[in-house]
Amino acid sequence: MSSLQLNNLSKTYAAFAAVKGVSLQVAAGEFISLLGPSGCGKTTILRMIAGFEKPTTGSIYLDGREITRVPANRRGMGMVFQSYSLFPHMTAAQNVAFGLRLKGWPAGKQQQRVEEMLDLVGLAEMGDRFPHQLSGGQQQRVALARALAISPQVLLLDEPLSALDAKVRLQLRNEIRRIQQQLGITTLFVTHDQEEALSISDRVVVMSQGQIDQQGTPEEIYLAPRTAFTASFIGAMNQVPGIWEQHKVRIATHPNTSLPDEYLHTLPADLPEGTAVVVLVRPESILLFPPDHAPLAGHNALSGLITSRIFLGSVVRLSVLVGEFYLNVDVPTTEAEQFSSGDLVQLSFPAEQCRVLAVDSPAASNVPLPVALPPTGVSED
Amino acid sequence: MNTQRFWSWFWLILGTIYFVVPLIATIDFSLRARKGTLSLDAYANIFDDPKFFESFTFSAVTAVAAIALSWLLIVPTAYWVHLKLPRFRPVMELLTLLPFVIPAVVLVFGLIRTYSMTLLNTRTGGWVLLTAAYIVLSFPYMYRAIDTGMRAINIRTLTEAAQSLGADWQTVIFRVIFPNLRVALLNGAFITFAIVMGEFTIAALLAQPAFGPYMNLLSSSKVYEPSALAVISFALTWGAIGIVQLLGQGTGQKQVGGPR
Numbered sequence: 001m002s003s004l005q006l007n008n009l010s011k012t013y014a015a016f017a018a019v020k021g022v023s024l025q026v027a028a029g030e031f032i033s034l035l036g037p038s039g040c041g042k043t044t045i046l047r048m049i050a051g052f053e054k055p056t057t058g059s060i061y062l063d064g065r066e067i068t069r070v071p072a073n074r075r076g077m078g079m080v081f082q083s084y085s086l087f088p089h090m091t092a093a094q095n096v097a098f099g100l101r102l103k104g105w106p107a108g109k110q111q112q113r114v115e116e117m118l119d120l121v122g123l124a125e126m127g128d129r130f131p132h133q134l135s136g137g138q139q140q141r142v143a144l145a146r147a148l149a150i151s152p153q154v155l156l157l158d159e160p161l162s163a164l165d166a167k168v169r170l171q172l173r174n175e176i177r178r179i180q181q182q183l184g185i186t187t188l189f190v191t192h193d194q195e196e197a198l199s200i201s202d203r204v205v206v207m208s209q210g211q212i213d214q215q216g217t218p219e220e221i222y223l224a225p226r227t228a229f230t231a232s233f234i235g236a237m238n239q240v241p242g243i244w245e246q247h248k249v250r251i252a253t254h255p256n257t258s259l260p261d262e263y264l265h266t267l268p269a270d271l272p273e274g275t276a277v278v279v280l281v282r283p284e285s286i287l288l289f290p291p292d293h294a295p296l297a298g299h300n301a302l303s304g305l306i307t308s309r310i311f312l313g314s315v316v317r318l319s320v321l322v323g324e325f326y327l328n329v330d331v332p333t334t335e336a337e338q339f340s341s342g343d344l345v346q347l348s349f350p351a352e353q354c355r356v357l358a359v360d361s362p363a364a365s366n367v368p369l370p371v372a373l374p375p376t377g378v379s380e381d
Numbered sequence: 382m383n384t385q386r387f388w389s390w391f392w393l394i395l396g397t398i399y400f401v402v403p404l405i406a407t408i409d410f411s412l413r414a415r416k417g418t419l420s421l422d423a424y425a426n427i428f429d430d431p432k433f434f435e436s437f438t439f440s441a442v443t444a445v446a447a448i449a450l451s452w453l454l455i456v457p458t459a460y461w462v463h464l465k466l467p468r469f470r471p472v473m474e475l476l477t478l479l480p481f482v483i484p485a486v487v488l489v490f491g492l493i494r495t496y497s498m499t500l501l502n503t504r505t506g507g508w509v510l511l512t513a514a515y516i517v518l519s520f521p522y523m524y525r526a527i528d529t530g531m532r533a534i535n536i537r538t539l540t541e542a543a544q545s546l547g548a549d550w551q552t553v554i555f556r557v558i559f560p561n562l563r564v565a566l567l568n569g570a571f572i573t574f575a576i577v578m579g580e581f582t583i584a585a586l587l588a589q590p591a592f593g594p595y596m597n598l599l600s601s602s603k604v605y606e607p608s609a610l611a612v613i614s615f616a617l618t619w620g621a622i623g624i625v626q627l628l629g630q631g632t633g634q635k636q637v638g639g640p641r
Contacts, residue, residue: 052541072544083535085542089560099546143542150546 001028002153009058033197036207078152093127099150117145137168253323265351285353411608423609436595444577523569530565
């Protein structure tokens with residue numbers, strides 16, 4: 001098990017800065033996911049760690065030893081790629097043995113290790129098959145076995161599941177986690193799939209525009225996003241614009257009418273009076289009641305009109321028009337029958353489920369104002 | 382039979398006649414060396430001529446040398462262009478057109494003027510010059526065959542996968558890239574072989590005992606033997622194609638990337 005440290009790592013291509021001063025500490029045996037949209041720099045970081053790209057500035061340390069300028073073939077990193085990377089002219093077993101042959105392992109030991117690795121990924125019987133005789137999922141398993149065979153100090157996974165279908169992806173991601181825990185290998189996993197990252201990581205590093213936006217355990221990232229970007233990127237999030245006044249948020253539900261503004265109670269925030277803010281609340285945190293229902297204690301209550309329903313399997317996502325903006329509300333499918341488009345409802349959500357961010361702060365720079373569009377998707381109506 | 386079907390058959394039969402009739406005529410003529418009967422006399426005369434084997438062996442060895450050197454020169458070049466200098470590809474494609482644009486006579490006199498002091502004074506020197514000229518001549522075919530082969534495999538990912546497993550550049554090229562370009566390399570080799578075996582101008586101007594000048598000499602002094610020689614060349618060509626097909630079977634140069 002090895003620890004990894006990135007110090008102020010940057011990568012610039014001509015005028016484009018792909019990675020901007022990223023520092024990250026990965027503990028030995030830790031499973032970290034770099035999560036972000038396309039072009040956020042996560043793969044570039046992985047490629048710099050692997051030695052395929054030279055950092056413009058910054059340094060990389062492996063177990064306290066600087067490896068920034070060490071060639072890729074001497075870094076001892078195992079890597080699984082997004083595209084299928086098995087050598088087409090070799091069988092699965094020969095692929096797994098490739099790194100061992102280069103290390104000069106005796107044939108007997110090589111064979112034993114190959115069998116062990118193929119068994120680990122559940123392909124013990126497929127060693128004599130060529131890559132074109134294997135499915136996509138099987139190829140990625142062999143690629144994993146090949147990367148693990150050389151006992152790498154760090155395992156690098158560059159979106160290894162993205163080319164697979166949903167069922168295989170789910171199965172393989174659980175296997176990756178099982179194998180990682182079994183071997184205790186330090187692992188960096190690059191993905192743009194938040195569900196993937198949240199489900200298998202010890203720590204998630206959310207990236208945006210070449211920088212780390214937020215890092216923390218999956219629970220911290222999901223439940224306590226510290227930036228508007230993380231909040232909107234991880235799961236669905238309603239963002240309600242308003243003004244911070246007297247420790248609560250004034251929201252203009254009817255800005256074009258003479259109706260009075262309403263107030264939302266939120267988690268405490270240390271903000272100056274009159275700050276432009278957004279209130280973040282997840283769709284599953286909002287409860288729906290009939291319009292004449294008595295407001296619950298400690299809850300915010302707003303009135304709204306259901307405008308559309310989207311069936312998402314275990315939940316139905318309702319789009320509710322509140323004044324002149326929309327809020328998404330997730331209702332368990334078993335309870336969703338009672339709500340239809342055109343129904344007037346009361347939206348109720350506790351103050352402790354509402355986080356508030358200042359719009360002017362860098363953390364909230366991506367917040368769209370105002371929130372006024374209904375969700376896209378296939379409506380049941 | 383509908384109109385479309387009729388025209389399909391029409392063009393197929395016309396094409397077959399166009400290609401096959403001259404071949405049949407050549408074979409027929411090569412068998413008429415003995416008056417009034419079909420015989421293999423013309424073939425026997427060729428095989429009895431020691432110059433046939435000398436010139437054939439000379440050209441075959443030159444072809445093999447040109448092929449090996451082309452592989453060593455062009456594979457790393459094409460590989461590097463694919464991997465590190467993709468923007469340089471149009472320039473490479475332009476360079477591959479030069480041997481078509483520059484006439485063989487110009488090429489050979491350029492080579493003679495440049496290297497005559499050092500190379501042409503010896504027999505080996507002349508052969509080296511001839512081999513170098515054939516590498517230039519076959520460059521467009523060899524480069525394009527290799528380039529097409531490289532487009533069919535994911536060069537970057539294969540290279541990086543090998544490097545992450547501890548492979549240096551030499552290992553990557555000879556143990557990962559070369560084996561996956563087998564069909565492309567054989568295609569390029571076959572075309573080069575065919576060019577070298579039939580080439581006349583450069584070999585004659587460099588005064589080398591190659592197969593091309595031998596065929597030319599034979600056709601100016603014999604009647605039936607040149608036809609027999611043409612048939613032998615044709616058989617050798619098809620034999621080479623057969624070998625390429627045979628060696629190319631069962632290679633893993635199939636799907637490398639993309640979902641399955």
